[in-house]
Amino acid sequence: MQIGAMNHPERKVLDEIAWMAELGMDFMDLTLEPPGAASWDVDTSAIRRALERHKMGVVGHTAWYLPMANAIPEIREAAVMELCRCLDRFSEVGARWMNLHPDRHTPWHPRQFYIERNLDTIRELLDHANERGVGLMIENLPGDYNSAAQLGELLGPVPELGLHLDIGHANLQVPQNTVEEILEAHGRRLRHVHLHDNKGGHADLHLPLGTGTVDLRRSVEALQKCAYDGTITLEVFTPDPHYLTYSRDLLRRTWNEVKQQTPAFAQVGG
Numbered sequence: 001m002q003i004g005a006m007n008h009p010e011r012k013v014l015d016e017i018a019w020m021a022e023l024g025m026d027f028m029d030l031t032l033e034p035p036g037a038a039s040w041d042v043d044t045s046a047i048r049r050a051l052e053r054h055k056m057g058v059v060g061h062t063a064w065y066l067p068m069a070n071a072i073p074e075i076r077e078a079a080v081m082e083l084c085r086c087l088d089r090f091s092e093v094g095a096r097w098m099n100l101h102p103d104r105h106t107p108w109h110p111r112q113f114y115i116e117r118n119l120d121t122i123r124e125l126l127d128h129a130n131e132r133g134v135g136l137m138i139e140n141l142p143g144d145y146n147s148a149a150q151l152g153e154l155l156g157p158v159p160e161l162g163l164h165l166d167i168g169h170a171n172l173q174v175p176q177n178t179v180e181e182i183l184e185a186h187g188r189r190l191r192h193v194h195l196h197d198n199k200g201g202h203a204d205l206h207l208p209l210g211t212g213t214v215d216l217r218r219s220v221e222a223l224q225k226c227a228y229d230g231t232i233t234l235e236v237f238t239p240d241p242h243y244l245t246y247s248r249d250l251l252r253r254t255w256n257e258v259k260q261q262t263p264a265f266a267q268v269g270g
């Protein structure tokens, strides 16, 4: 399992890599968003060199506000163009996966309309993604894309599409955390994880681990149950790096404890 952090899109990417390397992060979750990390502006060869120098991996993240299901066709096509450009940039820095945030901002339309438009966008991206060697994955979002059934509406029709599970989001606007039901249904499609804490309800607080109501141990158990051993981004948004190092250490410790317990459980069960 590898632990990473996300660059702040207001700041220069190379400066962000420097502090992540200092904290011993295994990879960077590179979000391509203006003003500091615009897809049309980043120096991908310098980023690649810096990542190689620090022996860090990279996962691709795109702007959460792209209108990929917009009711106005030309606006949706503009989102496709931006996402194609992001695929180019991610292949240049060596990323193998790029995330997408399914859209829902289509007032006066039924759910089926924006599901279909999201699928149009994903299908239009697939060839370009294949050519660049970068896979596509969707992130669960509070509200419309936060249960196994809701995510199945996108994952079902596109077998190539991966799942990007955001464990903090799975705790929001739901009667109970949906991590387990999502992983039971779609765990074999899991490609990347975001982890942060909050207090349930509507506020996406991106708190340090252990400071809200997300059950870290249970989440780690669910990840290990589906044999996940990949990238986990600590999406803890704080100006004080101590919270990030605390979260990193807590995750590593919990991960190792759960791992050690699992064979014992299996023996009892079997």
Ligand SMILES: [Zn+2]
Binding pocket: 139, 166, 194, 235
């Ligand atoms: Zn996230």
